Amino acid sequence: MKHVFIGALAMTGAMLAAGSTAYAEPAKPECLAGAKPGGGFDLTCRLAANALLTTKIISKPMAVTYMEGGVGAVAYNHIISKRASDKNMIAAASTGSALLIAQGKFGKYDESAVRWLGALGTDYGVLVVAADSPYKNLQELITAYKSSPADFAIAGGGAVGSQDWMKGSLLAKNAGQDPKQMRYVALEGGGAVLTALEGGHVKVGAGDAAEMSKHHVAGKVRILAVMAPERLPGDLKDVATAREQGVDIDWPVWRGYYVGKDVSDEDYKWWVDAFTKMAQTPEFAQEREARGLYAYTEVGEAFDKQVKIDVARFKTLAQEAGM
Template sequence: MKINKAFHQYAGMLTLIGGALAAGNVHAQSEATECIAPAKPGGGYDLTCRLAANGLEETGMIDQPMAVSYMPGGIGAVAYNHVNGVRNDDPNLIVAASTGAAVNLALEKFGEYEADAVRWLGALGVDYGAIVVKDDAPWENLDELMEDLSDSPDDIAFGAGGTVGSQDWMKAALTAKSADIDPKSLNYVAFEGGGEALAALLGDHIQVFTGDLSELKSQLESGKIRVLASLSEERMEGPYADIPTAEEQGYDVQWPIWRGYYMGPNVDDEAYEAWAERLSELSKSDEFSQLREDRGLFPMSRFGDDFNDYVLEQVETFESLADEVGLKQ
């Protein structure tokens, strides 16, 4: 299997990298800590690892820098297989994950290992989905959009930076489903990224953009867009304070894009609980609040068993939707 071959190759590379990094540090702990970003440098998983690494170091919760290693491949599958097959009991290793990992697990893209094959550790930040239209669109609220969508789904083009089955498509599909509209009836246009999709909205090539709140700030300030709903549990603060949630408009749909971590399946309870407590304390610090805000994230504090249960429930929701619209092969 290609995934297995790839992660064994990366395992050897990481052993060398980890040894080199550890050798250069004075050990205040028994072993150095490490975060694996399951992608190339510079992306969202890198941000997630750096969020923990920088936060823990700046608050003095670790005495030496946390090593950040990169393990791209299989949209996270290579790292997931590596942790299960090679480093399943490493008490000093955490791995970056996100809502995207939960989606891919639901779509069975991680090979033989399922969602409960690891110990989901916690989330330090979150972004939220949003239903966005142009400022001159005919819809003033989500009700008006859903009414027209129910009558003429082909006439309203949704667009976002991902194909059918992606996170951005899931936002549109779950919103439609909450209004008893068949997600398979959506007229959905896939773009290479959120920026391209937003440009298509402003250029009248699509009518609805399912993006993330954090990427909308400049457009909100310019008055070029109207956000019909945030897919958050409650209204956000600051520039997003006037945006109603989908739920307060009567639509039971939320889309948190969490930034979190997991550990190997055989990590003992003591190490797992110590990490959960460490991240929980980090999330409460003023220094970390600024780090999180600088990265365009909102607060999210779920740790330990609470977060583990949350992720598993989320995967079940995605599995049900994937089955309903025929996404599973």
């Protein structure tokens, strides 16, 4: 394992009020990122670590520890088996974690093996074509795909069964085609997807809004649909959602956290209150936006319920896709 510390100076403030009782902040706050430095889990840990310190909710820097393996599976099992009652440690998670749990790829443990703490931001799935593609909207793409699915190679930054694969499968499903027959090209990240699109090697890319938006604005690719319940602000304000185009697809990519199953109710509440207070500050909004995330805050029991709803939904989608 590797670890680094976020922030150079300790700040004041040692307690966070929780109703009428003040629970002590964790003595050695730590965030576990289930991958190498630089990826989405790292981003998620650093978001919490920077914002908690900047807003003075914690008085000492939060360590970020890296434990790669199984796209978060090794870290998940570590929390359950070694740190189940450790109030100091939170772990990073994402929509992809829920998808992998739904497919049984986190081993013998399911979504009830930890306490889901909260989500502090989100991205959204997108479907993208090359700038010179003849398809101007999602319905045109669906119609073309339906008539000749073998002509459409769809690239994503992940293997079969990943989030990008699932986004492509939703296109196939809405075109009345079998997702298992989809010509999916598994690439290493969104950058490779963009290169494949620009080079004409694939006709469609599945990815995330934050990663693709600047290339859309630059005219290098065209985002046909955002998988969000409503239009996104900023650079993508003129891009219609899938729902607006008559296709009932949402794919939020939340960035969240969990703690061990045996963390006490009092310590769990401390973290819930900390996230709630932090999320209301302008400092946190700046940290979130700097990481290309959109506003989405869900904490405590509400988030725990949402994760379990997501896992159930992904199980259904995976079954429909033949996974």
